[in-house]
Amino acid sequence: MELTESFLRSRKIETLVENRSTFTLDHTELSIFETHQQAENVYLKFSDPVLASMLMGKKIMHLNQHMDFDFLPGESVILPSDEVMCIDFPEASIKNPTKCLAMAFEQARLDKILDNLNEIRPKIDNQEWKFTNSNFHFTNDVAIQHILQRLIFIFTEQHPSKDIFADLMIQELIIRIVQTETKTFYSKNANKLSSNNRIAHVVGYIKENIREHIQVEQLCKIACMSESNFYRVFKEELGLSPIEFIIEERIKLASSLLKNPEFRIKDVYFESGFNSLSYFNRMFKKKFKLSPSEYKHQAATIS
Structure with missing residues (x-):
């Protein structure tokens, strides 16, 4: 993501650590933070739920619940209201500043979006759409990045009319975020949820059989749904089709195997459930912007 020319011309640099430029619309506030020197233990808190997304550079985030992680461009984190962030800036400099956006959402507006979603597109099996009340760190997909x-x-x-434009985009953003969180939640808790959630049961089956040839017809039977209904519900709840989810899980497995020096690339694509090396190469590069061999070399260099 890039900052606009109008922003770069208008903002004022008043401090070298977390210089803040703020833009306020109805129900939402956008802040751009820029840090131009190394710093540690910088504290920040918002009174509303907030989406923080990295634009440039690197932060090290220390959050409640013993959650510490490197925060890099293309990644976001959801924070509940009044969550205290402790942030380190190990690489920030005048020539290489760290830049991050933070979008604070009015709770009543969030509730209205989700209430509307639950009314017109309810989840199956008596589940409800909810915006996380804990920290959620994730990698932006293409759609979220564009929004x-x-x-x-x-x-x-x-x-x-920018209030109107922004409100429409924020509705889509919230829906895509809760879909992303649902996908992550199902992936991590598939076994626990499978007894009373059909989509979680399908996700668990996919993860357990990722190396095998998985047919969508079989997934429909597991979900006890017609093919058309299964496709619709799966994409509404997870934000991607069953085939896209299977590919994503296989690429995720492949990326972890490529970090192991004992695995050759032809071993990795086979172990990940792909039956074509050229297709594996194409899908992997689409996800990581690197070929499997480049990714493996980079992982070895970092190690």
Whole structure:
């Protein structure tokens, strides 16, 4: 993501650590933070739920619940209201500043979006759409990345209808985030949830059989749903089709295997459930912008 020219021209640098530029619209506030020197133990807190997304550089985040992680461009984290962040900036400098956006959402607006979603697109098996009340760290998919880029433009431009434009984009952003969280939650808790959630049961089956040839017809039977209904429900709840989810899980497995020096690339694609090396190479590069051999070399270098 890139900051707009209008933002770069208008913002004022008043401090070298977490210099903040703020833009406020109805129900939502966007802040751009820039840090131009190394720093440690910088504390930050928002009174509303917030989405933080890295634009440039690197942070080390220390959150409650003993959650510590490197925060890199293309990643986001959801934080509940009044969550205290402790942040380190190990690499920030004048020439290489760290930049991050933080979008704070009015709780009542979040509740309205989710209430509407639960009314018109309810989950199956009596589940409800909910916005996380704990920390959720994830990698932006292409859709979320594009929405955030568009929102930066909308917030920083001078347009009389930008509240309307932003509200529509934020609705889509919230829905895609809760789909991403649902997908992650099902993946981590498939066995626990499978007894009373059909989609979680399918996710568990896919993960357990990822190396095998998985047919969508079989997944429909496991879910006890018609093919058309299964496709619709699966994509509504997880944000991607069953085939896309299977490929994503196989690529995830392949990326972990490539970090093992004992695995050759032809071993990795086979162990990950792919039956074509060229297809594996194409899907892997689409995800990571690196070929499997480049990824393996980079992982070995880091190690």
